[in-house]
Amino acid sequence: MASPDISIPSLVLCFLLLSIPLVISYRMKLHIIGRTINSVTRMTVQLFLVGVFLTFIFDLNSWVLNLAWILGMVIVASYTTVRNVELKIEKLFFPVILSFTASNLSMLLYFNEFVLDLGNLLEARYLIPIGGMILGNSLSGNVVGIGEFYADIKRNENRYLYNLSLGASRYEALLPYIRKCLRSAVRPTLANIATTGIVFLPGMMTGQILGGASPLLAIKYQISIMIVIYVSTALSTTLSILASIQATFDEFGLVRKEIYRQKGKEKGNPGPLFEG
Numbered sequence: 001m002a003s004p005d006i007s008i009p010s011l012v013l014c015f016l017l018l019s020i021p022l023v024i025s026y027r028m029k030l031h032i033i034g035r036t037i038n039s040v041t042r043m044t045v046q047l048f049l050v051g052v053f054l055t056f057i058f059d060l061n062s063w064v065l066n067l068a069w070i071l072g073m074v075i076v077a078s079y080t081t082v083r084n085v086e087l088k089i090e091k092l093f094f095p096v097i098l099s100f101t102a103s104n105l106s107m108l109l110y111f112n113e114f115v116l117d118l119g120n121l122l123e124a125r126y127l128i129p130i131g132g133m134i135l136g137n138s139l140s141g142n143v144v145g146i147g148e149f150y151a152d153i154k155r156n157e158n159r160y161l162y163n164l165s166l167g168a169s170r171y172e173a174l175l176p177y178i179r180k181c182l183r184s185a186v187r188p189t190l191a192n193i194a195t196t197g198i199v200f201l202p203g204m205m206t207g208q209i210l211g212g213a214s215p216l217l218a219i220k221y222q223i224s225i226m227i228v229i230y231v232s233t234a235l236s237t238t239l240s241i242l243a244s245i246q247a248t249f250d251e252f253g254l255v256r257k258e259i260y261r262q263k264g265k266e267k268g269n270p271g272p273l274f275e276g
Contacts, residue, residue, distance in 0.1 A: 015040075054128065063122040070108070070131050074100045077139045081240075085147035087248075091259045095243035096142070103236035104134050111228050133204065133225060134232050137189060141233035142240050145185030149241055150248075152177045153255055161254075170245075170253035178241055185237040189230050196226060 006014075018040060025032045057065055078097040082089045108131045112121045121127070153160060153174075163173040196202055197219075201209075205222035209215060248259045 054124075057128070058124050061124045063120070066122045066124045066127050069124075069128055070105065071101070073128075073131060073135050074104065077104075077135045081139055081142045081146065084143045085150065086261050087146070087150060087259050088261055091247055091256075092146070092244050095247050096146075096240050099236055099239035099243050100135070100138065100142075103239055104131070104138055104232050107228050107232040107235070108134055111224065115224050115228075130225065134229055137229045138233050138236045141185040141189065141237050144188070145181040145237040146240055146244065148184050149177055149181035150255075150259070152180065154260065157255075164253050170249060173253065174245065181241065182234070182237060186230065186234050189233050193226050193230060196222065202226070 018036065021036060022033055024030070025036065057069060075097060078093060078100045079089070081100075082092045082096055085092075108127065109121055111130060111134075112118045112123070112126055116126060118126060156177075160173055160177075164170070192202070202222055204225050205218040208218035208221060249255055
């Protein structure tokens with residue numbers, strides 16, 4: 001059975017629910033009314049535009065256009081990752097984009113080839129939505145991992161320099177910080193995996209059930225995508241950290257001070273672009 005359509009009046013009724021957090025913000029002086037309206041407006045416009053573009057892309061189904069769309073998503077995800085940590089974009093953008101491309105694209109193609117067994121690995125209807133879920137969750141993990149890694153190095157600079165003075169190599173001195181940031185990066189994904197099916201039903205499973213698929217088929221898809229999301233998050237964060245070290249540390253193992261942005265510059269903090 002096909003999912004019921006949501007009419008424009010019904011969508012308006014959904015938007016009316018926003019009055020609840022807006023009233024809470026006003027009464028509690030949270031000062032998030034403008035940010036809420038701005039975020040919801042941007043989401044609505046962006047999703048409608050994406051819906052129009054994807055309709056065209058799905059109909060055309062050109063592997064060149066499909067791959068270009070994915071690479072565009074990778075660039076945006078990489079930029080957003082670096083933008084949301086206290087580091088200068090020009091220092092980390094290239095290492096992060098290489099890490100995102102290598103890890104997420106390889107996981108996406110592996111999923112399409114060996115799990116879904118698609119005849120066309122670049123089939124738009126599978127490549128773009130699944131790629132979006134993988135990239136969005138990797139983005140969240142990388143924001144946490146990269147941000148915590150460089151914040152810890154900055155906060156514990158004397159301890160790090162002390163380890164270097166004792167004869168530790170750069171990698172040996174950095175290893176405790178790498179371990180800590182990787183644990184932090186994958187912890188939310190592991191928490192989601194552990195509670196999937198009991199606490200909540202994720203997006204892919206819910207969408208397939210609403211679209212008329214059997215619950216068992218939806219479960220198999222969800223198990224597969226959660227594993228791929230976890231692997232891609234761990235892999236992309238690891239590669240991003242290791243690749244960025246080459247650009248942010250000098251030949252003596254010292255972090256370059258110019259990589260840190262000035263504290264006065266405010267940054268946004270968007271959540272995952274897509275949710276599994």
